[in-house]
Amino acid sequence: MASNKTKSLTGAKSIFVANVKGGVGKSTLSIMLARSLADRIPAQNITVIDTDLQRTATEFLSKSNPEINVEFLPITPAFENTNISLVQQFIKQNEFRPGHVAIVDTPAGSSQRLWNLVGEGYCVLIPTTLSNADLYPTENFIRSMDKVKARYGKSYPHLIVCPNKIPFGQKDFSIMAERLRNHDVVIGPPLRDLASVRHFYNGKVENWENKTNTNAQSDFKHFGSFIEKFVLGEQLDKIYSKDDKPKNVIPIR
Numbered sequence: 001m002a003s004n005k006t007k008s009l010t011g012a013k014s015i016f017v018a019n020v021k022g023g024v025g026k027s028t029l030s031i032m033l034a035r036s037l038a039d040r041i042p043a044q045n046i047t048v049i050d051t052d053l054q055r056t057a058t059e060f061l062s063k064s065n066p067e068i069n070v071e072f073l074p075i076t077p078a079f080e081n082t083n084i085s086l087v088q089q090f091i092k093q094n095e096f097r098p099g100h101v102a103i104v105d106t107p108a109g110s111s112q113r114l115w116n117l118v119g120e121g122y123c124v125l126i127p128t129t130l131s132n133a134d135l136y137p138t139e140n141f142i143r144s145m146d147k148v149k150a151r152y153g154k155s156y157p158h159l160i161v162c163p164n165k166i167p168f169g170q171k172d173f174s175i176m177a178e179r180l181r182n183h184d185v186v187i188g189p190p191l192r193d194l195a196s197v198r199h200f201y202n203g204k205v206e207n208w209e210n211k212t213n214t215n216a217q218s219d220f221k222h223f224g225s226f227i228e229k230f231v232l233g234e235q236l237d238k239i240y241s242k243d244d245k246p247k248n249v250i251p252i253r
């Protein structure tokens, strides 16, 4: 593995994982992305900030990958002000640490303060299924993010829609691409609906590791390499151009 970690990365990156909708796979994606990146860059350069009171990311990662830094800063109505400021501070400080990546798992629900915080990231991963029940609020969330960007006249964060829980064999994402056509978003590689992922919180981490869940391993590995190339490697900066028409990137596999 060590030989894979020699690539020098440019600036530090903060990656938010967010959506108004709960249950779309934010925490799962945060965890799996951190694990996948730990195969590619030094684990001590990765920090996961768990802002969800449910502590999903904190609990899982502290057992599975103790070498990855995890900060638990719950953003709930009671702690919102303090912890949003702390996350903000962390991200600002992180900007001065080249090659560092902060992955921020956020809770469901809409709060303008949270959206403003998410707006300070380099990119936002927005997991959603293909069902209308998820796509509809996802579109609203994208609109809120667009407003934050417009208000500050920024081209960041890049918005990456991550199709999640995709039925096996589904190759056609045109319905999703069509719906998102008028938004300045990129569509990332799909993650399939996998029983091993659905159940991974239930069992012991060691069991999950040992199981032959090759489909899950391959999907998240693929996702990690997409993030390495397009986010850490800054390829997205080239695709995106705020003056141009939105150029949706249809699932990159």
Ligand SMILES: Nc1ncnc2c1ncn2[C@@H]1O[C@H](COP(=O)(O)OP(=O)(O)O)[C@@H](O)[C@H]1O
Pocket: 021, 022, 023, 024, 025, 026, 027, 028, 029, 056, 108, 164, 165, 166, 191, 192, 193, 194, 195, 197, 198, 199, 200, 201
């Ligand atoms: N690719 C996937 N395949 C199958 N189940 C998934 C997948 N991604 C997430 N899940 C399951 O969906 C549920 C919600 O995921 P979670 O990551 O907790 O969502 P959120 O953080 O958005 O609320 C969990 O039971 C999780 O195991």
Ligand SMILES: [Mg+2]
Pocket: 026, 027, 028, 052, 054, 056, 106, 107
């Ligand atoms: Mg969660």
